[in-house]
Amino acid sequence: DTQKFLTFAETHRIVLNQILRQSSTPLADGPFSVLVDHTRVLDFDVKRRYFRQELERLDDGARREDLAVHVRREHVFEDSYRELHRRASEEWKNRFYIVFEGEEGQDAGGLLREWYTIISREIFNPMYALFTTSPGDRVTYMINSASHCNSNHLSYFKFVGRVIAKAVYDNKLLECYFTRSFYKHILGKLVKHIDMESEDYSFYQGLV
Secondary structure, eight states: OHHHHHHHHHHTHHHHHHHHHHOOSOGGGSTTGGGGGOGGGSOHHHHHHHHHHHHHHHHTTOOOOEEEEEEOGGGHHHHHHHHHTTSOTTGGGSEEEEEETTOOOOOSSHHHHHHHHHHHHHTTOGGGOSEEEOTTTSSSEEEOTTGGGSTTHHHHHHHHHHHHHHHHHTTOOOOOOBOHHHHHHHHTOOOOGGGGGTTOHHHHHHHO
């Protein structure tokens, strides 16, 4: 009975997660595969490992090319957008080979990391009017309600989404921190009144 097993898994969560960390069998193929549909008992690192395993499974045997991305250091966002926004989603799975114009050096991974660092900061550049800091905490970001002042804003949002997805696919960390309600929208989860606390504290207080 699935419910009895889930109750057991909740009770012995620490031991269960330790077993899964040490297992060489992918979660989806092992004796605990039922947990794929009940991930609340899994620790974050175990979920992340499962996610990487599934990406590798989907990508198995696919031949990936090097895709050269030529950018000027002082115009990384615009140049990356120009080079990539018309590319098909399958092309985004290729290995990005970053070339900073006017600079020597081969990209053995260091330039790609640097590109991710720079572009993740530029995403929030007020000049593009895409995101604004949340008034509730001044740390996380939310969609800028005035983004329409940028005539390209919808195309830029799609590009930003693909950059973030590419970072997840490449297993790279980005300096991107969004509000909880924004993540819920991405995941299709119901936004509740408590999620408004970081978006608009006075409005949240009024709801309370």
